[in-house]
Amino acid sequence: MTAATAKEQRGFESEVRQLLDLVINSLYSNREIFLRELVSNASDAADKLRFLALSDDSLYEGDADLAVDIDFDEKAGTVTVRDNGIGMSREEVIANLGTIAKSGTREFFGALSGDARKDSQLIGQFGVGFYAAFIVADRVTVTTRKAGEPAAHGVRWESDGKGEYSIETVERAQRGTEIVLHLKEDAKEFANGWRLRDISKRYSDHISIPVRMPKGGDEEGSEVVNQATAMWTRSKNELTDEEYREFYKHVSHDFGDPLRWVHSKVEGKLEYTTLFYLPAQAPFDLWDREAKHGVKLYVQRVFIMDDAEELLPRYLRFVRGIIDTSDLPLNVSREILQKNKALETIRAASVKKVLGLIEELAGSEDYPKFWQAFGRVLKEGVVEDFANKERIAKLLRFASTHDEQGEQPPLVGLDDYIGRMGDDQDAIYYIVSDSLATARNSPQLEGFRDRGIEVLLMHDPIDEWLVGHLTEYGGKPLKSVLQADLEPVAGADAEKAGEQADNGVLARIRSALGERVADVRASHRLTASPACLVSGGEQMSANLERMLRAAGQDVPESKRILEINLGHPMLRVLDTIEDGERFEHWATLLHEQSILAEGGRLDDPAGFVRRMNEVVLELAGQPG
Numbered sequence: 001m002t003a004a005t006a007k008e009q010r011g012f013e014s015e016v017r018q019l020l021d022l023v024i025n026s027l028y029s030n031r032e033i034f035l036r037e038l039v040s041n042a043s044d045a046a047d048k049l050r051f052l053a054l055s056d057d058s059l060y061e062g063d064a065d066l067a068v069d070i071d072f073d074e075k076a077g078t079v080t081v082r083d084n085g086i087g088m089s090r091e092e093v094i095a096n097l098g099t100i101a102k103s104g105t106r107e108f109f110g111a112l113s114g115d116a117r118k119d120s121q122l123i124g125q126f127g128v129g130f131y132a133a134f135i136v137a138d139r140v141t142v143t144t145r146k147a148g149e150p151a152a153h154g155v156r157w158e159s160d161g162k163g164e165y166s167i168e169t170v171e172r173a174q175r176g177t178e179i180v181l182h183l184k185e186d187a188k189e190f191a192n193g194w195r196l197r198d199i200s201k202r203y204s205d206h207i208s209i210p211v212r213m214p215k216g217g218d219e220e221g222s223e224v225v226n227q228a229t230a231m232w233t234r235s236k237n238e239l240t241d242e243e244y245r246e247f248y249k250h251v252s253h254d255f256g257d258p259l260r261w262v263h264s265k266v267e268g269k270l271e272y273t274t275l276f277y278l279p280a281q282a283p284f285d286l287w288d289r290e291a292k293h294g295v296k297l298y299v300q301r302v303f304i305m306d307d308a309e310e311l312l313p314r315y316l317r318f319v320r321g322i323i324d325t326s327d328l329p330l331n332v333s334r335e336i337l338q339k340n341k342a343l344e345t346i347r348a349a350s351v352k353k354v355l356g357l358i359e360e361l362a363g364s365e366d367y368p369k370f371w372q373a374f375g376r377v378l379k380e381g382v383v384e385d386f387a388n389k390e391r392i393a394k395l396l397r398f399a400s401t402h403d404e405q406g407e408q409p410p411l412v413g414l415d416d417y418i419g420r421m422g423d424d425q426d427a428i429y430y431i432v433s434d435s436l437a438t439a440r441n442s443p444q445l446e447g448f449r450d451r452g453i454e455v456l457l458m459h460d461p462i463d464e465w466l467v468g469h470l471t472e473y474g475g476k477p478l479k480s481v482l483q484a485d486l487e488p489v490a491g492a493d494a495e496k497a498g499e500q501a502d503n504g505v506l507a508r509i510r511s512a513l514g515e516r517v518a519d520v521r522a523s524h525r526l527t528a529s530p531a532c533l534v535s536g537g538e539q540m541s542a543n544l545e546r547m548l549r550a551a552g553q554d555v556p557e558s559k560r561i562l563e564i565n566l567g568h569p570m571l572r573v574l575d576t577i578e579d580g581e582r583f584e585h586w587a588t589l590l591h592e593q594s595i596l597a598e599g600g601r602l603d604d605p606a607g608f609v610r611r612m613n614e615v616v617l618e619l620a621g622q623p624g
């Protein structure tokens, strides 16, 4: 026996150990799903073989009837799931059943709480696949051989799910994978024909190849327990919600139910069927650049590929489902996909279908939940998908000053906003900050609140980018309340007062601050605060500058305009200060507090504290 064939004992990767513990402890109340996971894998293995056999028929080894067999042995207490799909090589067994090669793994482990109930929810989102076998089994034996390999290249893997597994090379004439579950004492109920038939039906009806079980009673032979047709080829009226949900779990590897789906058949110049789902929860790899795309491509019911950006744009990467067409060649490659006219048409129509589905959802009580999970991704569409920009913009939701009661005030859409605009208001006002609290408490909003003008409170890093591309909606310009060229909202009186003061206190502040600001002006947007900073014309907002710097970009410091609330008592005091140095301290404090109020950082925080203490002591009548 050579080293490669010897039985070898190996340890699981530590994440697998952790995952196995979780699976065993937290999925107990939902044990029967082990079958769904194994049948789902078996069906995927058949899909992969069928695809590879398109270009190499010999992989079928004379047996092209792909199927899954579920068997049991009541006496031995075992359940067996067997497929004649692609199978695995020794290296693949080690990689697939000993490690977790999945994007989002780090995020998943980071999100675990140690509370079994909460964690079982997270596990459902992460998907456990093969490891679900250990919910019901205390020993699992996998015997497999890769299609096209000689019988001598069979592999046997065995583990009790505790930390180690054994692997050895064995003879195996039959291609594909057989998984034997040695049931735990309290899971023996699954080695029973009735029980198994019942759950097999539920978990395999949407599977496109036959799933077989031994006939009931004393009858010999086996029978097919599922419909064994590609689920999406059946007519809508014939399919139950339950079947749609089960198929979703199969394509998405999500344990939870989808929020909505849309199933459509198009017949005409092009023929294709699409079935798209909106998940209820974000997967762990939503923000992972390497994350897989969720839509699978089939050509005439043969699985071709998943993970293709050619099927749906990146900003719809949370959508799960399938596209099946007869208008692509079966041997289609990624290169062909990239410039295929038929696929371009299908893609554009698919985007519209999905947007239509989200629009439907937007009118329902489920929308906040969806928005919470995927809103940030959808925002990318405003920037990326010019053709559908207005449609996507309609779906956006923001915090707003309209209703600020309660912990989670409702989010508003741009149409709601426009519907509430007064006759004399001609722009949609917004503020972008680094947090909702900073946005909400910005001095720049005071004048707007006073006049009852609604302002959208944006606080997502992507929002800066969003408003850079969404300069108009519904014929109304979007305007930042931080821009200098805002028309007066606090009335013309303030403007007049400003002109008069321009030669007085404003000029003194201007000369005291010198190069630190671009200008000092009277404000018509402040009511309660003494000062705030605004950006001139085309200037980047301070928030965006900070974000770019945090991302390591070299952004030159740009000077802002300091706006002064001349009606504020502090200004009246300032006006009476004769001493040059004292005046400079007060002016500096005004500038510094404006930076702090918008979430900025001071160049000299210690200096700020010192100046403030001086002023406080002075007012307390105890000058330092």
Ligand code: ADP
Pocket (backbone or CB within 6 Å): 041, 042, 045, 083, 085, 086, 087, 088, 096, 097, 127, 128, 129, 130, 131, 177, 253
């Ligand atoms: P997932 O299916 O989400 O990728 P699993 O843990 O269920 O995760 O399986 C890991 C990998 O093991 C699969 O991606 C597949 O490559 C392989 N695998 C699992 N079951 C089978 C099977 N019955 N036949 C062939 N390969 C399989």
